[in-house]
Amino acid sequence: xxxxxxxxxxxxxxxxxxxxxxxxxxxxxxxxxxxxxxxxxxxxxxxxxxxxxxxxxxxxxxxxxxxxxxxxxxxxxxxxxxxxxxxxxxxxxxxxxxxxxxxxxxxxxxxxxxxxxxxxxxxxxxxxxxxxxxxxxxxxxxxxxxxxxxxxxxxxxxxxxxxxxxxxxxxxxxxxxxxxxxxxxxxxxxxxxxxxxxxxxxxxxxxxxxxxxxxxxxxxxxxxxxxxxxxxxxxxxxxxxxxxxxxxxxxxxxxxxxxxxxxxxxxxxxxxxxxxxxxxxxxxxxxxxxxxxxxxxxxxxxxxxxxxxxxxxxxxxxxxxxxxxxxxxxxx
Amino acid sequence: xxxxxxxxxxxxxxxxxxxxxxxxxxxxxxxxxxxxxxxxxxxxxxxxxxxxxxxxxxxxxxxxxxxxxxxxxxxxxxxxxxxxxxxxxxxxxxxxxxxxxxxxxxxxxxxxxxxxxxxxxxxxxxxxxxxxxxxxxxxxxxxxxxxxxxxxxxxxxxxxxxxxxxxxxxxxxxxxxxxxxxxxxxxxxxxxxxxxxxxxxxxxxxxxxxxxxxxxxxxxxxxxxxxxxxxxxxxxxxxxxxxxxxxxxxxxxxxxxxxxxxxxxxxxxxxxxxxxxxxxxxxxxxxxxxxxxxxxxxxxxxxxx
Numbered sequence: 001x002x003x004x005x006x007x008x009x010x011x012x013x014x015x016x017x018x019x020x021x022x023x024x025x026x027x028x029x030x031x032x033x034x035x036x037x038x039x040x041x042x043x044x045x046x047x048x049x050x051x052x053x054x055x056x057x058x059x060x061x062x063x064x065x066x067x068x069x070x071x072x073x074x075x076x077x078x079x080x081x082x083x084x085x086x087x088x089x090x091x092x093x094x095x096x097x098x099x100x101x102x103x104x105x106x107x108x109x110x111x112x113x114x115x116x117x118x119x120x121x122x123x124x125x126x127x128x129x130x131x132x133x134x135x136x137x138x139x140x141x142x143x144x145x146x147x148x149x150x151x152x153x154x155x156x157x158x159x160x161x162x163x164x165x166x167x168x169x170x171x172x173x174x175x176x177x178x179x180x181x182x183x184x185x186x187x188x189x190x191x192x193x194x195x196x197x198x199x200x201x202x203x204x205x206x207x208x209x210x211x212x213x214x215x216x217x218x219x220x221x222x223x224x225x226x227x228x229x230x231x232x233x234x235x236x237x238x239x240x241x242x243x244x245x246x247x248x249x250x251x252x253x254x255x256x257x258x259x260x261x262x263x264x265x266x267x268x269x270x271x272x273x274x275x276x277x278x279x280x281x282x283x284x285x286x287x288x289x290x291x292x293x294x295x296x297x298x299x300x301x302x303x304x305x306x307x308x309x310x311x312x313x314x315x316x317x318x319x320x321x322x323x324x325x326x327x328x329x330x331x332x
Numbered sequence: 333x334x335x336x337x338x339x340x341x342x343x344x345x346x347x348x349x350x351x352x353x354x355x356x357x358x359x360x361x362x363x364x365x366x367x368x369x370x371x372x373x374x375x376x377x378x379x380x381x382x383x384x385x386x387x388x389x390x391x392x393x394x395x396x397x398x399x400x401x402x403x404x405x406x407x408x409x410x411x412x413x414x415x416x417x418x419x420x421x422x423x424x425x426x427x428x429x430x431x432x433x434x435x436x437x438x439x440x441x442x443x444x445x446x447x448x449x450x451x452x453x454x455x456x457x458x459x460x461x462x463x464x465x466x467x468x469x470x471x472x473x474x475x476x477x478x479x480x481x482x483x484x485x486x487x488x489x490x491x492x493x494x495x496x497x498x499x500x501x502x503x504x505x506x507x508x509x510x511x512x513x514x515x516x517x518x519x520x521x522x523x524x525x526x527x528x529x530x531x532x533x534x535x536x537x538x539x540x541x542x543x544x545x546x547x548x549x550x551x552x553x554x555x556x557x558x559x560x561x562x563x564x565x566x567x568x569x570x571x572x573x574x575x576x577x578x579x580x581x582x583x584x585x586x587x588x589x590x591x592x593x594x595x596x597x598x599x600x601x602x603x604x605x606x607x608x609x610x611x612x613x614x615x616x617x618x619x620x621x622x623x624x625x626x627x628x629x630x631x632x633x634x635x636x637x
Contacts, residue, residue: 058541060537060540060541062537087543088543088544088545089543090543091540091541091542091543092541092542092543092544093543096541097541099534099537099538101534104533104534104535105534105535105537105538106535106538107535107538107539107553107557108535108557108631108632108633109556109557109630109631109632109633110552110553118542118544119542119543122542122543122544123543154632154633156632156633167538170538170542
């Protein structure tokens with residue numbers, strides 16, 4: 001996997017929302033890389049910055065959010081320096097996104113066919129007949145039966161799962177290099193969730209694209225993702241392969257997350273352990289580790305100074321003072 | 333669709349029946365009568381007049397006669413404008429009012445929708461504030477002030493436009509502006525808030541994520557969703573404006589229906605009161621059906637019936 005080219009390189013990305021109440025620092029020095037064909041999972045709680053980082057790759061950050069530092073390199077473009085007009089050629093073409101709620105993501109007043117063909121006509125030289133043909137192919141590809149009939153239907157005539165399949169068809173219409181999935185299954189039934197995830201993995205193989213999977217569902221990332229970034233308070237606190245994160249987690253927040261999910265192999269009557277406390281105040285982020293106030297192993301230094309990233313292995317790094325402490329004590 | 337039409341027509345007939353019934357009885361509850369305002373007449377003259385117009389009969393018989401005539405499309409003869417049938421008065425006045433009103437509505441749509449869209453797209457910037465101030469002013473200033481001011485500037489001071497109705501294009505300008513003033517401002521405000529609402533919807537983010545230009549996003553994706561409140565407003569607004577504005581017609585001496593509407597009440601012209609009320613109700617009902625059908629065309633989620 002590692003010999004593949006780097007498709008996406010995010011470096012020290014800083015992004016803030018300038019609200020009337022003050023500056024909300026959503027991303028504080030976020031860096032990560034994604035190679036071709038890789039699946040990256042970004043996990044974290046609400047407000048941790050996971051969706052914002054994904055949106056910023058497409059320059060879709062909602063008002064009044066603004067990138068104030070760092071750079072994003074994608075497929076040979078420096079996204080952070082592109083104009084809106086240049087960005088339009090990339091969106092829906094080289095990088096696509098699917099959203100959390102398929103019920104509201106499609107325009108209710110246009111047919112499915114219209115909404116799929118629209119993006120094909122925009123980014124390719126296809127004429128209307130060719131676009132329609134391609135739309136039928138796409139609907140078949142995402143597992144929708146009677147595609148020709150569906151083209152003439154409106155979003156409200158389809159179920160949630162079907163609509164998310166249509167969203168995926170729209171996203172894949174121009175065979176993008178990167179698909180961003182922003183909690184694509186959160187609003188769906190459990191059985192449909194599995195189907196949609198399976199479909200995404202299948203299509204990834206067929207098209208050979210990379211995927212960024214944003215979710216708070218650790219179960220989803222464990223099966224799908226090559227790499228996982230755990231975000232907290234606008235920072236990536238731990239990064240590694242699924243194995244690294246699930247079996248060798250180093251950051252206290254990651255450990256807390258893992259303890260708070262139900263497991264099949266758990267001892268009977270074992271209770272789930274919630275993470276106590278409230279999320280970090282992004283208006284006034286603490287000087288030290290953002291997780292320190294909720295951390296059971298918090299030390300004095302954690303409150304004062306942000307820990308640097310420590311490499312645990314080639315694929316695994318984390319920002320936690322405990323790792324440095326262990327290393328120091330182990331070294332002695 | 334056929335079922336829908338049958339249903340709407342029967343509802344319309346019921347509404348018209350209720351409107352005419354209520355208007356008829358309310359009308360007689362108001363003191364006075366059509367022949368009392370003029371100089372004293374002898375009792376014999378009064379009796380002769382009342383007999384001529386059928387006012388000597390019991391109210392319930394008058395009511396029955398009225399409904400029967402109405403079913404034949406006969407609205408009776410005006411008691412004030414001697415010798416003219418109510419049908420004629422409406423047939424003369426309505427085309428004038430409708431011509432001015434229809435143009436005014438068109439102007440209001442052509443001004444209101446772009447203004448509101450521009451404001452919404454530039455939310456919080458100076459152009460947005462300017463449009464908000466303009467549209468609030470437009471809503472706050474009554475049409476008679478607009479009409480008077482326009483007349484003063486364009487007719488009295490500069491002698492560019494006529495102060496009265498001559499039936500030509502030039503004499504349409506002042507009434508059309510006066511009438512379009514309020515609806516343009518109202519439509520601009522409606523469409524502004526409606527577009528702002530739509531711009532926050534998920535499907536607008538989808539449209540942006542597809543790489544569509546702002547122009548396509550606004551005209552294809554946002555406007556069709558945002559226009560519904562305007563359509564709702566336009567139904568009754570068009571009926572009101574087509575039927576003529578008493579104030580504007582009075583100031584600019586236009587022989588439209590708006591004048592007939594009001595003067596029929598002050599002069600207790602019973603047949604004309606009934607005629608204009610029934611006519612206006614019909615107009616309103618027809619326009620509401622058109623609005624419903626327009627809704628269905630714009631938003632496929634809406635089901636008729």
